[in-house]
Amino acid sequence: MKDDNLQGFVAISKREFLSNLMSPRMAILVVIFSLIVLLGSFGFATLGSMSLSGFVPEEDVYLSAFYLDDDDDGEVDDLVVYAMNPEGEPQYNVTVQVLFSDDMREPPYWLHTDKEGKAVLYNTTHLNFTFMVFSGSDFISLAGAVSTLGYLEVQHNSTSLVYVSDVQDLTKLSLTDTQEMMGIDDPGITPGFFVMTVDQDGNPRSGVTLNIVGGDENVEGKTNEYGFYINTELKNGDYLISLDSDDGSEYGEWVKVSYTKEEGLADLFKDKTSDEVLTSIASFVVMIATLSAVILAYDTIVRERQENSLDFLLCRPVHKGTILLAKFLGVLSAISLPFALVNLGAVAIIWQVNGSPPTGQLIAVFVLGVIGLVAIWILLEMIISTLVKSGSTANLAGIGLWFFFNILYDVVILLVSGDINNPDLETMIGYSYFNPNSCFTYLISYVQASSTEFASDFIDAGLNGYNHALAMGVWFVTLLMLAYLVFKKKIV
Amino acid sequence: MVIWILGLNDMIRTRGLTKVYKTFRSGEFTAVDDVDFHVLEGDIYGFLGPNGAGKTTTIRMLTSIIPPTRGSAAVCGHDVISDSIASRKNIGFMPERPGFYEVMKAEDQLVFYGEFYHMGKRETHKRARELLDIVGLDEFRTRRIKTFSHGMRKRLALAQALLHDPKLLILDEPTGGLDPQGTAAFRDMIREINRSGKTIFLSSHLLSEVQQVCNRVGILNRGRLVREDTVANLRRRIGDHSESAINVRVDNIKPSVVKALESLEGVVGVEAGPEGVLVYTDGAQARSMEINRFLVGKKVPVTALYPVEASLEDVFLEITGGGGK
Numbered sequence: 144m145k146d147d148n149l150q151g152f153v154a155i156s157k158r159e160f161l162s163n164l165m166s167p168r169m170a171i172l173v174v175i176f177s178l179i180v181l182l183g184s185f186g187f188a189t190l191g192s193m194s195l196s197g198f199v200p201e202e203d204v205y206l207s208a209f210y211l212d213d214d215d216d217g218e219v220d221d222l223v224v225y226a227m228n229p230e231g232e233p234q235y236n237v238t239v240q241v242l243f244s245d246d247m248r249e250p251p252y253w254l255h256t257d258k259e260g261k262a263v264l265y266n267t268t269h270l271n272f273t274f275m276v277f278s279g280s281d282f283i284s285l286a287g288a289v290s291t292l293g294y295l296e297v298q299h300n301s302t303s304l305v306y307v308s309d310v311q312d313l314t315k316l317s318l319t320d321t322q323e324m325m326g327i328d329d330p331g332i333t334p335g336f337f338v339m340t341v342d343q344d345g346n347p348r349s350g351v352t353l354n355i356v357g358g359d360e361n362v363e364g365k366t367n368e369y370g371f372y373i374n375t376e377l378k379n380g381d382y383l384i385s386l387d388s389d390d391g392s393e394y395g396e397w398v399k400v401s402y403t404k405e406e407g408l409a410d411l412f413k414d415k416t417s418d419e420v421l422t423s424i425a426s427f428v429v430m431i432a433t434l435s436a437v438i439l440a441y442d443t444i445v446r447e448r449q450e451n452s453l454d455f456l457l458c459r460p461v462h463k464g465t466i467l468l469a470k471f472l473g474v475l476s477a478i479s480l481p482f483a484l485v486n487l488g489a490v491a492i493i494w495q496v497n498g499s500p501p502t503g504q505l506i507a508v509f510v511l512g513v514i515g516l517v518a519i520w521i522l523l524e525m526i527i528s529t530l531v532k533s534g535s536t537a538n539l540a541g542i543g544l545w546f547f548f549n550i551l552y553d554v555v556i557l558l559v560s561g562d563i564n565n566p567d568l569e570t571m572i573g574y575s576y577f578n579p580n581s582c583f584t585y586l587i588s589y590v591q592a593s594s595t596e597f598a599s600d601f602i603d604a605g606l607n608g609y610n611h612a613l614a615m616g617v618w619f620v621t622l623l624m625l626a627y628l629v630f631k632k633k634i635v
Numbered sequence: 636m637v638i639w640i641l642g643l644n645d646m647i648r649t650r651g652l653t654k655v656y657k658t659f660r661s662g663e664f665t666a667v668d669d670v671d672f673h674v675l676e677g678d679i680y681g682f683l684g685p686n687g688a689g690k691t692t693t694i695r696m697l698t699s700i701i702p703p704t705r706g707s708a709a710v711c712g713h714d715v716i717s718d719s720i721a722s723r724k725n726i727g728f729m730p731e732r733p734g735f736y737e738v739m740k741a742e743d744q745l746v747f748y749g750e751f752y753h754m755g756k757r758e759t760h761k762r763a764r765e766l767l768d769i770v771g772l773d774e775f776r777t778r779r780i781k782t783f784s785h786g787m788r789k790r791l792a793l794a795q796a797l798l799h800d801p802k803l804l805i806l807d808e809p810t811g812g813l814d815p816q817g818t819a820a821f822r823d824m825i826r827e828i829n830r831s832g833k834t835i836f837l838s839s840h841l842l843s844e845v846q847q848v849c850n851r852v853g854i855l856n857r858g859r860l861v862r863e864d865t866v867a868n869l870r871r872r873i874g875d876h877s878e879s880a881i882n883v884r885v886d887n888i889k890p891s892v893v894k895a896l897e898s899l900e901g902v903v904g905v906e907a908g909p910e911g912v913l914v915y916t917d918g919a920q921a922r923s924m925e926i927n928r929f930l931v932g933k934k935v936p937v938t939a940l941y942p943v944e945a946s947l948e949d950v951f952l953e954i955t956g957g958g959g960k
Binding site: 146147148150151154157158162426447450451452453455457458459460461462541634 | 695699700701716719720721723724726728730732733734736737738747748750751752753795808
């Protein structure tokens, strides 16, 4: 009898596999999946490699900005910007886009530095600016600024730099104020603390003596002929930067130096590893693969019932459970084969563009995980297909379920996880087990993050990918049993 | 475990077979109620009943497509529940509305079903072509089924039922929706298949079909088996206790002769028609001979004289409460 079952199993799964593989809808889905996954992987990988050659300048450009009070009425009149290289030399023809962060409706203003590395925005009343720096034709960098009179914090490629401006302005700051200096662990960028001094007219002041005191450090420095001083060797800690003014009084500024990894916008795709690129396309893969499962499996049972072909299967010498399992495996293999090939194609593209392949473990988890996820969705669809009476209802229910798990669920979880901008990661991880798609993406993220030396916020919050792999297994087994029970109960 | 004590030549035997459906709206509905019948080897068994009587539900239980709520059934000695695979191997099933995979070609469809029965690829193709030839679809074997007419689908369904050379054929309304020629051809095929040694269980609501094709019949009404017998016995039982008619074929008959016929002993009425007269008698066996002798004596040129037998329709209507003649 077992042979009969096996014979029937092979016959049904083979037919299901071939009919789905050759179907027009499969062809359409494979084309869409290929376009998105292959182009996506190419795009992400290319963007990553571009960031190494194009986004990072050959030489860092440090921006310094000062407000000038031309008529001494205590209000801002002009904004002066200096562009220097790490050696403290003025940078000519650097384009600086000034965005008015206190009034985003106002269009940006463009400045170009002169041979002294200086550009001036006259007669402005704005107090908050954000800078975009364009050097040459292909260098784009982000410089953020939160400013008050007297000092300006500028982020340059995620390196926050503190500018100590002219002595007069410094006096307006509280000595207890601290600023953070952050750098990223990247040889392409020199994280540095630098000071530029200017006079009240905004011209550089050379030869100003600076005292930097904090921790075990007690450093004395002097601004160069362009009013520039840089120190790239300060360790993490709080420092008091002080300098002597013309009238002999001493002014200072507390600065907190902490080198931590923080990605700025420009670093989003910068220097992405092959693993990171593969992880980046996971969300696209999830959406298309699960949608494909819905579209291909929604009428697996209901169509046969409507067309009366199910009776021809049920009267054969094969058990009901075998019919269900054979149909499931037939559809699963029909989707998995082309999709696994496309996924491996994406791996090949990433390898080609980045010069190194993603890690074997990640590739295996990625490809097998997609198959597992598709299996779960096929089972979900088969249950629906058994329960409903028409193909259109099954399709509609499937799309609804897809929408819920792909879009709505994450929104709901974000809402229940506290602040949307800063959600509670532990809560998010807890709820992720109830969404098979999240199980897959968390698993992939875990495998990717655990292979790097950087800590992941989610791992810190308790993410363990093996739990999500186990959750996927539980999803699969539960749905398989449910599908069998529903099929056995409803087909009467 | 059901222990079956079967007659040596029992192909189907049911015992208290019952199917109850539960619905949210109307509660319980008993589609088949405590049905006992048996089909002997070599029978063409007519399973007769009006629409909704429970014929298809019974068939779905016999083919193990659905389980009975109570009772049991055995096909070729195999219980349809505990030994369903063995029982299904002996069954060739043709459903009332056969559903195929529309994009498949006729021969490929048969080959697909052949894969369930350990038939080799070459053997299956050979067998498929033979059967397509038998059912008159040989020239359409490479055509996709979606282009087939209703009649062609019925023929293909019969072919697939015969594919694995089963001992028992279960045909659910096999001629439903066919034109007269198609129906006649189908009945011929059924007789031919039976002559080749296969037992046939034929469900139908067409009395004429069962009367013409079957030797034994079970009548199902509202889920209950109300009669099971041979077709001849059932007709005889109606004839035993009711009036009978004698059809007399004559070219021309005078009204005076008709009147004289009415006055004969045992004659209860006479109807004159264009082809002769229909004489209703009290049913006594000697009446035919007496009427014949009377007409010959009157020099009426009788071309034929035969009793009009009670039809299965009469039996059916009487049993199912529709009233008999």
